[in-house]
Amino acid sequence: MPTGVALQDPRGLLFDAAVRVLVRDGVTGLTSRAVTIEGGVAKGVLHRHFADFDAFLADLVLDRIARVETQATALRNAAGTGAVADNLTQALMVLFEPVMVSIVVLVIARDELRTRLRAAGTARFPLVGEGAAMIAGYLRVERDHGRIASDADVDTLAPALIGAAHLLFTERKGSQPEPAAVHKVVTTVLASALR
Template sequence: MPTGVALRDPRQRLFDAAERVLLRAGATGLTSRAVTDEAGVAKGVLHRHFGDFDAFLVELVLDRIARVDARAGRLRAKVGAGAVVDNLTSVLLESFDRVMIAIVVLVVARDEVRTRLRAAGTARFPLVGEAVAMVAGYLAAERDLGRLAADADVDALAPTVIGAAQLLFTERHDTSPEPEAVRKVVVTVLAGVLSA
């Protein structure tokens, strides 16, 4: 890569490259050299924008958390509209792509990244915890509207929905589960608390 050539949005270019490497080589194959090679940039570009490789990985995860937060806002906008099961099924299908699953594995595998993420104020289990909060907030709002039973324990339902969905998506290597399979998980978890 010639020096002195301006890169358009180098941070996003590096994030996109890291996601491709994660999908192809997994968490163990994600190195600074693999990322910069995939991005087609000199290794110094990564270190110019991030203190070290773990700082880069933290920012990659925070970028994904910001997407969950944006998705949570869109989900809250659906409170009271459409079917609760359909709204949750849709957000789960949108949330659990192959990259998110790979990033969750990365967070589990790298203690220093997890430590830095927690210091940055993420959930105890970064990315998954924010997804649980998104679902819990949505379910609480639907409960307040009477679309879920008044005694529905959203703090138990949300991690159950997220955990079951994550297992469905983790079991697939190259494809996502069928939407009907995800919907079945939501229906099963919410059985007994959905108002007629």
């Protein structure tokens, strides 16, 4: 990028570059220099918009959390339509797409990042906690519709689904599991709750 050229969306450009580096090179390859090289900008651009690299990473994760919150609204709005297991399978396929799995690994790997995220009010385990809240919220609405057993403990079922799905997705480096495998996890975890 030539000096003096204004960037239209420097935050978005840097976030997109970071995601590409993270998915391609993993947590150890994600440095401020790698991000700015990938984004085609001077290193100073990152530091002009963020206090430091961990502040940048925290904003990147918060951006992804906002996407999960948008997905949660759409999932709750889908309650009462389609099959519960199909809706949850689709939601988990989106939630655990490769970028999100890579970001979860990043959050686990960086103590300072987790500290900043918790200070920002995220779940105790950022992204995973918001994913569990999304699933629990959906299951509550489906329970209200009578499609989940009235005595179903959605606050236990949701993290069980998230944990089982997360293991399924992290076992496959570079590719997602087949939707049928995710559907099997959903129907198994919810077997006693589905109506």
